[in-house]
Amino acid sequence: MAKIHFTDTILRDAHQSLIATRMRTEDMLPICDKLDQVGYWSLEVWGGATFDACIRFLKEDPWQRLRQLKDALPKTPLQMLLRGQNLLGYRHYADDVVTSFVQKAADNGMDVFRIFDALNDLRNLQISIDAVKKAGKHAQGTICYTTSPVHTIEQFVQLGKQIQDMGCDSIAIKDMAGLLTPHVTGELVSALVENISLPVHIHSHATSGLAAMCQMKAIENGAHAIDTAISSFAGGTSHPPTESMVAALRGTEYDSQLDLELIQSIGFYFYDVRKKYHQFESDYTGVDTRVQVNQVPGGMISNLAHQLKEQDALNRMQEVLEEIPQVRADLGYPPLVTPSSQIVGTQAVLNVIANERYKTITNEVKLYMKGRYGKAPGKVNEAVRRQAIGNEDVIDVRPADLIPPELIKLKSEIGSLAHNDEDVLTYAMFPDIGRDFLQQREDGTLEPEALLSPDDNANAACMAATEFNVAIHGESYHIKVNGTGYRNQPTRPYYISIDGVPEEILVEPLDSISLEPGSQNGDTPSAQQNNGLRPRATEPGHVTTSMPGTIVDVLVAIDDEVKAGDAVLITEAMKMETEVQAPIAGTIKAIHVKKADSVTPDEMLIEIVN
Numbered sequence: 001m002a003k004i005h006f007t008d009t010i011l012r013d014a015h016q017s018l019i020a021t022r023m024r025t026e027d028m029l030p031i032c033d034k035l036d037q038v039g040y041w042s043l044e045v046w047g048g049a050t051f052d053a054c055i056r057f058l059k060e061d062p063w064q065r066l067r068q069l070k071d072a073l074p075k076t077p078l079q080m081l082l083r084g085q086n087l088l089g090y091r092h093y094a095d096d097v098v099t100s101f102v103q104k105a106a107d108n109g110m111d112v113f114r115i116f117d118a119l120n121d122l123r124n125l126q127i128s129i130d131a132v133k134k135a136g137k138h139a140q141g142t143i144c145y146t147t148s149p150v151h152t153i154e155q156f157v158q159l160g161k162q163i164q165d166m167g168c169d170s171i172a173i174k175d176m177a178g179l180l181t182p183h184v185t186g187e188l189v190s191a192l193v194e195n196i197s198l199p200v201h202i203h204s205h206a207t208s209g210l211a212a213m214c215q216m217k218a219i220e221n222g223a224h225a226i227d228t229a230i231s232s233f234a235g236g237t238s239h240p241p242t243e244s245m246v247a248a249l250r251g252t253e254y255d256s257q258l259d260l261e262l263i264q265s266i267g268f269y270f271y272d273v274r275k276k277y278h279q280f281e282s283d284y285t286g287v288d289t290r291v292q293v294n295q296v297p298g299g300m301i302s303n304l305a306h307q308l309k310e311q312d313a314l315n316r317m318q319e320v321l322e323e324i325p326q327v328r329a330d331l332g333y334p335p336l337v338t339p340s341s342q343i344v345g346t347q348a349v350l351n352v353i354a355n356e357r358y359k360t361i362t363n364e365v366k367l368y369m370k371g372r373y374g375k376a377p378g379k380v381n382e383a384v385r386r387q388a389i390g391n392e393d394v395i396d397v398r399p400a401d402l403i404p405p406e407l408i409k410l411k412s413e414i415g416s417l418a419h420n421d422e423d424v425l426t427y428a429m430f431p432d433i434g435r436d437f438l439q440q441r442e443d444g445t446l447e448p449e450a451l452l453s454p455d456d457n458a459n460a461a462c463m464a465a466t467e468f469n470v471a472i473h474g475e476s477y478h479i480k481v482n483g484t485g486y487r488n489q490p491t492r493p494y495y496i497s498i499d500g501v502p503e504e505i506l507v508e509p510l511d512s513i514s515l516e517p518g519s520q521n522g523d524t525p526s527a528q529q530n531n532g533l534r535p536r537a538t539e540p541g542h543v544t545t546s547m548p549g550t551i552v553d554v555l556v557a558i559d560d561e562v563k564a565g566d567a568v569l570i571t572e573a574m575k576m577e578t579e580v581q582a583p584i585a586g587t588i589k590a591i592h593v594k595k596a597d598s599v600t601p602d603e604m605l606i607e608i609v610n
Contacts, residue, residue: 070109121374332376549573
């Protein structure tokens, strides 16, 4: 048995899992010299949510980050996570975009591409794999591990054989939720090693507390490499500690021969770095064995908690966790990994909030039911499919086969804001925030979200009450804060109840008390805030939304005639889009929103009259 190789996730998945992907490049570069001395098989530094976080929150150019890391880590292969035909976004892209993105990532310093598809539909991997091989880089095909009535060891082995036939250089088992158990890990790795000749890597999150044991069983059954995280960013929804696994293998036939003392010194560095990002710490960083029952990854739980808190419904978390397996079964048991985790999770929240299954169905669920994400692993619920898409056709081809080339169109759309092909690809991944980023760069106004000092956090804690009584001119009122609008705006709406009556107030900070925690768990600033109070929805013709979000598009104009059920708005919440439908037939009398406005339930967004 050869020594076990290590991929460290400290510069990507570790901080994505524990501090909402907020680590800045300025905190990575000072330690790169030591990281480069360790002798890792690779360092995971890019992909996943890092691209989104860089331009949305940190105001960093992700391509520049990649170039800087390559310069600072000349001896260590750099690795990224690529969502196959989805690349780093949340939709499928045309083949020309996929090919261009892979080539530019390789040109800017990427060495290893871990490529996966959320549904394990391998048709969605082929273009990426071919592009990686053409660029002369390492293509690592990936099996997304999950459990369901339709997932078996035999099926995973067949996927492994197909991945080998597609030309990959290695294969990864991606256990994104921490579902593997030691016994199953040994069985799965042994079966793969017996049936394919590719090196097997194992990536398992520590959510359920089993990952380190699973990695040992994987090693004993022939695994080539494991993913770990420096101890100060390990455990919980992250990965087993690098130092612990290096120590566990010391003096055995699997000895990694890595310098434990050097890695420990790196751990002390990141221990101090983590303090800087205290405001982004998740409440779900410990062991959570519920994942073995509901299959919900810890990071997904954090997002669900955020959604429910915005609805003043955090007490319904258990209902959502119970609803997720039902939605997952209705959708044919997709593995819960981006983007399918968001698709399933957001729909479950909507079902619980509405007290009715599929009363509101997200656009992503509709696209999923049409086959636009690929082939579902199992049989979908046909009744839910009809409810979502009616009698529309379901495609049975590779989804990207239906997408015409996009690059020329994208270059035309972004125009002079793009200085190079990388900028065009930034716009392609995230059109709205990508354009905002490029425009702010052009204007010289890029400014990352604020980081709080411990004193700021203490001040915020003093203001943390969300339910209280106030006395004004001898009258007593019961105040309950139900939610807030988005941060980093000149004014901020607060949605409150005064003696049970819902109200909206706008707060304009005038002094230092305005310091508050930055966005976390996916909280996304809208591009423009509604600075006027909207009337409350009280009549049948008042269009409102079922959950807080951002207006993506207004589909009607004043004096338009609509039928009940017609789509009039598209909103986005937690990266999922939902059509808001006309509650009655009639004429559009008033529109109180525009694109990029943030909205909340009970507001009248559009008024329809008979």
